[in-house]
Amino acid sequence: MQERHPDIAMLRHKLSHFSETVPEDEYDALAAVFGPPVFVERGESFVVQNSRPTRCSLLLSGFAGRSVLLRGGDEQTTAIHVAGDFVDLHALLLNSLDHRIVALTPCQIATANRRSLEQLIAAYPKLSRALWFLTVVDAAVHRRWLTVLGRRSALGRCAHLVCEMHARLDDVGLVDNGRFRLPLSQARIGDMLALSAVHINRVIQDLRSSGLLTWERGTVTILDFDGLAAVGEFEPSYLQISPRPRVDAGHGRRSVLTAIA
Amino acid sequence: MQERHPDIAMLRHKLSHFSETVPEDEYDALAAVFGPPVFVERGESFVVQNSRPTRCSLLLSGFAGRSVLLRGGDEQTTAIHVAGDFVDLHALLLNSLDHRIVALTPCQIATANRRSLEQLIAAYPKLSRALWFLTVVDAAVHRRWLTVLGRRSALGRCAHLVCEMHARLDDVGLVDNGRFRLPLSQARIGDMLALSAVHINRVIQDLRSSGLLTWERGTVTILDFDGLAAVGEFEPSYLQISPRPRVDAGHGRRSVLTAIA
DNA sequence: CGAGGTCTTGAAGACGATCAACAAACGTGG
DNA sequence: CCACGTTTGTTGATCGTCTTCAAGACCTCG
Numbered sequence: 001m002q003e004r005h006p007d008i009a010m011l012r013h014k015l016s017h018f019s020e021t022v023p024e025d026e027y028d029a030l031a032a033v034f035g036p037p038v039f040v041e042r043g044e045s046f047v048v049q050n051s052r053p054t055r056c057s058l059l060l061s062g063f064a065g066r067s068v069l070l071r072g073g074d075e076q077t078t079a080i081h082v083a084g085d086f087v088d089l090h091a092l093l094l095n096s097l098d099h100r101i102v103a104l105t106p107c108q109i110a111t112a113n114r115r116s117l118e119q120l121i122a123a124y125p126k127l128s129r130a131l132w133f134l135t136v137v138d139a140a141v142h143r144r145w146l147t148v149l150g151r152r153s154a155l156g157r158c159a160h161l162v163c164e165m166h167a168r169l170d171d172v173g174l175v176d177n178g179r180f181r182l183p184l185s186q187a188r189i190g191d192m193l194a195l196s197a198v199h200i201n202r203v204i205q206d207l208r209s210s211g212l213l214t215w216e217r218g219t220v221t222i223l224d225f226d227g228l229a230a231v232g233e234f235e236p237s238y239l240q241i242s243p244r245p246r247v248d249a250g251h252g253r254r255s256v257l258t259a260i261a
Numbered sequence: 262m263q264e265r266h267p268d269i270a271m272l273r274h275k276l277s278h279f280s281e282t283v284p285e286d287e288y289d290a291l292a293a294v295f296g297p298p299v300f301v302e303r304g305e306s307f308v309v310q311n312s313r314p315t316r317c318s319l320l321l322s323g324f325a326g327r328s329v330l331l332r333g334g335d336e337q338t339t340a341i342h343v344a345g346d347f348v349d350l351h352a353l354l355l356n357s358l359d360h361r362i363v364a365l366t367p368c369q370i371a372t373a374n375r376r377s378l379e380q381l382i383a384a385y386p387k388l389s390r391a392l393w394f395l396t397v398v399d400a401a402v403h404r405r406w407l408t409v410l411g412r413r414s415a416l417g418r419c420a421h422l423v424c425e426m427h428a429r430l431d432d433v434g435l436v437d438n439g440r441f442r443l444p445l446s447q448a449r450i451g452d453m454l455a456l457s458a459v460h461i462n463r464v465i466q467d468l469r470s471s472g473l474l475t476w477e478r479g480t481v482t483i484l485d486f487d488g489l490a491a492v493g494e495f496e497p498s499y500l501q502i503s504p505r506p507r508v509d510a511g512h513g514r515r516s517v518l519t520a521i522a
Numbered sequence: 523c524g525a526g527g528t529c530t531t532g533a534a535g536a537c538g539a540t541c542a543a544c545a546a547a548c549g550t551g552g
Numbered sequence: 553c554c555a556c557g558t559t560t561g562t563t564g565a566t567c568g569t570c571t572t573c574a575a576g577a578c579c580t581c582g
Contacts, residue, residue: 019356068408071494076408090397093390095280098401098499122386129354129382132393136351139400140359142407147329147337149410150455154570185528194411196571201530217579233332238359415538446560457539462562478547529578536571546561552554 006037006060006110010084010172013247017240018133026127033120034058034110040103047101053091055111059083062107063184067191068099077191079141080104080165080184084172084247090135092117105183137240144238149194152233157193158203159232162213166222167236173247178225183218207231267298267321267371271345271433274508278501279394287388294381295319295371301364308362314352316372320344323368324445328452329360338452340402341365341426341445345433345508351396353378366444398501405499410455413494418454419464420493423474427483428497434508439486444479468492 008031015022037060040046046057049069064087065077078099081087087101092114121128141164148160162182169180186204187197195203207213212228214221222228229235269292276283298321301307307318310330325348326338339360342348348362353375382389402425409421423443430441447465448458456464468474473489475482483489490496 018354066404068404070408070412074412076411078404078407090400093279093394093397094401094501096498099404121390125383125386125389128386128389132396133354135393135400136354136396139351139396139403140355142400142403143327143329143339143360145407146339146403146410147331149407150337151331151335187528197528198530198572199570201528202570205530237357240355448560458560459540459562460538462560463538466562523582525580525582527578527580530576532574532576534572537569539566539568541566542564544562546559548557548559550555550557552556 004036005031006034006058008034008058008110010060010247011058011086013172014084014086014134015127015130017137017242018130020126020129022126022130026124029120029124030127033112033116035112037108037110040107040109042103042106045100045102046107046109047088047091047097049098049100050096052095053088053097054114056089056092056114056117057087057101058110058112059085059087060108060110063104063182064107065102065104065188065192066099067102075191076194077188078145079138080161080192082165082168082172083174086131086134089131090138092121093135104188133240140238140240154193154195154199154203155206156232157195158189158200158207159212159228160234161189161193161232162207162220162222163225163229163232163234163236164239165220166225167239167241171239171241171247178222180220181218182215182220265297266292267295267319269295269319269371271321271508272319272347274433275345275347275395276388276391278398278503279391281387281390283387283391287385290381290385291388294373294377296373298369298371301368301370303364303367306361306363307368307370308349308352308358310359310361311357313356314349314358315375317350317353317375317378318348318362319371319373320346320348321369321371324365324443325368326363326365326449326453327360328363336452337455338449339406340399341453343426343429343433344435347392347395350392351399353382354396365449394501401499401501415454415456415460415464416467417493418456419450419461419468420473420489421495422450422454422493423468423481423483424486424490424493424495424497425500426481427486428500428502432500432502432508439483441481442479443476443481 012027047053059081061083064081066079066081067075067077069075088097091097121131148157152160165182166175166180169175174180186200190197190200193200204215208215212224212231214223273288308314320342322344325342327340327342328336328338330336349358352358382392409418413421426443427436427441430436435441447461451458451461454461465476469476473485473492475484
């Protein structure tokens with residue numbers, strides 16, 4: 001049953017948010033550069049810091065983090081990636097990567113040879129621009145997080161994270177009626193929000209007791225989205241998710257996806 | 262004496278840090294899409310938040326900030342731009358901008374029509390990749406600042422900012438023996454570092470009394486670069502500035518540059 | 523059933539914010 | 553060239569948020 005190339009429906013969907021349309025044959029060419037799906041264990045770094053990247057990775061399922069190791073042992077996670085994210089596309093343009101990408105849950109990825117991608121970009125200018133768009137959206141997310149880390153309280157940061165994950169997971173069909181998996185330990189959330197694990201715990205309890213959400217065993221249910229968005233001052237335009245029909249995560253490989261994430 | 266197209270030597274230099282070489286005629290084509298230099302007063306926003314961008318701006322001289330206005334009136338500056346920076350290149354791919362770009366000092370800019378740039382990109386794939394590279398470096402800078410804001414003390418943040426400005430200004434020839442102009446008020450520095458102006462003041466005094474730098478009337482002199490880099494845990498590889506001969510800011514238009522910045 | 527990771531709670535303390543007041547520098551017009 | 557108003561820089565005191573340390577409960581998986 002193992003096919004040669006992975007299902008890139010989620011990536012296609014993300015590319016579809018770009019204002020220009022990418023022709024079907026360019027999507028097909030993109031799918032063709034990826035190798036077969038590979039499983040990665042939780043905790044494993046599948047993109048290594050300071051290495052000269054030779055392959056680029058597409059996350060098919062699970063959660064991954066871009067993290068920078070700092071002296072003193074703590075770790076800042078600068079982004080959380082979800083299914084459909086082209087996690088190190090920017091590495092195509094850089095000679096060395098300033099961060100690693102680590103599987104925060106068991107993940108399924110597909111990788112593409114750097115040279116193949118370069119040839120693809122040279123051959124298909126429209127697809128090339130759409131991929132550029134993805135890296136620019138990534139930067140916009142970083143900018144938003146700069147304001148979140150810089151100016152928001154612990155409660156606001158946490159609420160913002162939950163709202164963003166909701167929006168991004170919903171876009172790829174991984175939200176069921178305000179309910180989605182977010183199987184990250186509170187310590188990991190702390191790495192992302194630049195807060196101690198202890199304080200994350202208190203903040204989550206606060207969100208729970210305010211009736212905004214439930215969060216147990218890695219599953220979040222948003223009870224009051226507007227309230228949560230108000231606490232987090234969440235405003236989703238930076239994600240560049242245009243209101244189109246969402247991808248159905250169940251299409252084709254539901255069993256795999258739900259088994260992993 | 263007013264020429265039609267601006268001198269883009271600094272931008273060319275930044276593009277030269279890309280691993281692939283851009284042919285001379287593509288640089289010329291890039292210069293040709295820009296209109297004549299325009300002066301912008303301090304405090305003026307030359308790229309407006311939430312607007313649909315129709316022009317892209319190249320900063321020729323002065324300092325500009327990307328800032329996001331937040332409720333409550335305070336403002337997070339997510340990046341500081343210096344001469345030679347293509348400040349809103351990413352806007353070429355986006356439909357709305359989540360931030361504004363404001364002149365932090367009197368600035369000189371050149372703008373290019375969005376459509377002309379799109380045609381340029383379609384016509385010149387190598388140049389196109391080099392411009393993509395610029396947006397990716399921008400994202401890498403954002404990532405670094407996420408770790409700086411998230412994990413560093415006020416002293417470390419401030420030291421990091423000074424080191425980064427030194428490295429970037431040095432790259433475009435605006436540093437003279439550890440000495441450079443940084444004519445930003447302490448309140449503006451606070452917007453960038455997510456600290457109160459009062460605290461910035463105390464931190465700068467600390468840096469001064471530690472003998473690491475002098476900073477008076479908008480001119481910084483680094484006295485002990487290694488010491489400052491240690492305090493800020495500064496490590497410049499993320500800037501992707503390859504060690505090549507620097508641009509000479511005096512070439513051609515020194516009088517203008519020194520008069521402005 | 524035991525071990526390690528995760529979650530939870532409490533108490534003490536540090537870092538930076540905020541408020542307030544004043545000094546110094548700047549620039550604008552008389 | 554000076555007078556004045558405005559912006560910027562400086563200092564002190566108090567307060568709040570989040571950190572750190574510590575310990576115990578829970579849960580999951582071998």
